[in-house]
Amino acid sequence: MTIQWFPGHMAKAKREVSEKLKFVDIVFELVDARLPLSSRNPLLDQILQQKPRLVILNKADLADPQQTRLWQGYFESLGFAAVTVNAHDSSATKRVIQAAKLALKEKIARDKARGLKPRSIRAMVVGIPNVGKSTLMNRLVGKKIAQTGNKPGVTKGQQWLRSGTDLELLDTPGILWPKFEDPDVGKKLALTGAIKDQLLHLDDIAIFGLDFFARYYPGRISQRYRLTEVEEALPAAEMLMVITEKRGYKDDYDRGSELVVVEVRQNKLGSFTLDRYEEMGVGSGETRVDK
Numbered sequence: 001m002t003i004q005w006f007p008g009h010m011a012k013a014k015r016e017v018s019e020k021l022k023f024v025d026i027v028f029e030l031v032d033a034r035l036p037l038s039s040r041n042p043l044l045d046q047i048l049q050q051k052p053r054l055v056i057l058n059k060a061d062l063a064d065p066q067q068t069r070l071w072q073g074y075f076e077s078l079g080f081a082a083v084t085v086n087a088h089d090s091s092a093t094k095r096v097i098q099a100a101k102l103a104l105k106e107k108i109a110r111d112k113a114r115g116l117k118p119r120s121i122r123a124m125v126v127g128i129p130n131v132g133k134s135t136l137m138n139r140l141v142g143k144k145i146a147q148t149g150n151k152p153g154v155t156k157g158q159q160w161l162r163s164g165t166d167l168e169l170l171d172t173p174g175i176l177w178p179k180f181e182d183p184d185v186g187k188k189l190a191l192t193g194a195i196k197d198q199l200l201h202l203d204d205i206a207i208f209g210l211d212f213f214a215r216y217y218p219g220r221i222s223q224r225y226r227l228t229e230v231e232e233a234l235p236a237a238e239m240l241m242v243i244t245e246k247r248g249y250k251d252d253y254d255r256g257s258e259l260v261v262v263e264v265r266q267n268k269l270g271s272f273t274l275d276r277y278e279e280m281g282v283g284s285g286e287t288r289v290d291k
């Protein structure tokens with residue numbers, strides 16, 4: 001697989017996030033609730049060190065609520081504050097601000113005890129492309145922020161965006177890169193649209209998706225594509241052939257693949273979580289977050 005992030009980009013992105021850390025009280029680490037581990041950056045712990053962190057599980061509207069609860073608990077068990085949001089929903093602002101205040105409550109109390117005037121919380125948003133950084137920032141500040149594109153290294157003067165009286169955000173998010181070493185991570189990112197479709201073959205992504213749904217959400221594929229139970233139990237590549245044919249695409253499997261991938265992304269097969277909490281070696285207090 002071609003990797004879209006080159007060492008130069010990584011070093012630059014890392015440097016920029018590190019440089020901005022000193023300006024903020026807290027970092028908002030955005031992850032996609034459908035892949036709370038796979039959409040993280042493995043080096044973030046190194047970059048952020050002891051900086052207070054609020055992990056925001058965004059796109060919670062698209063994820064499996066039971067898994068989202070488990071993942072939220074996981075991040076809390078690591079000592080981070082964590083909150084689940086849907087950046088398209090107006091409740092996101094209140095939820096994020098409340099969670100940030102809670103995460104910083106000791107600092108806020110300390111400042112108060114020292115007689116310091118209360119001031120708004122200063123934060124920066126970081127995350128891999130497509131987790132919803134711009135959408136959430138637009139929501140928090142109530143206007144459309146400048147588009148940075150999914151490129152690290154867009155530097156501008158330091159500017160703050162105000163969210164009510166409680167929060168100020170650095171105007172540009174820190175854009176990180178996902179981890180690609182594990183081929184399954186690449187497929188998960190592709191299935192949710194986090195990485196460009198050209199990076200993997202569409203049929204591989206569709207087959208991966210069908211296999212996943214048949215395993216974890218049985219019945220959904222047969223319901224959506226009117227398959228029999230026996231057809232849903234077929235190996236995913238064969239299932240794809242059946243779906244393609246039933247849709248009237250004859251043997252145009254590219255078209256069948258596109259249909260499946262697009263519909264998974266549109267949640268036509270229901271909400272889902274690709275990173276399974278029980279299977280990622282994180283449930284027993286042991287963590288697999290790469291340092």
Ligand code: G4P
Nearest residue numbers: 058059060062085086087088128129130131132133134135
């Ligand atoms: P980024 O800055 O981190 O790169 O992500 P961005 O905000 O551009 O969001 C990527 C896509 O995810 C956008 O969809 C956006 O609408 C969608 N999105 C962001 N947050 C949420 C959420 O909480 N729930 C849902 N369901 N979707 C979310 P798009 O189709 O690429 O763009 P658009 O047509 O919606 O603008």
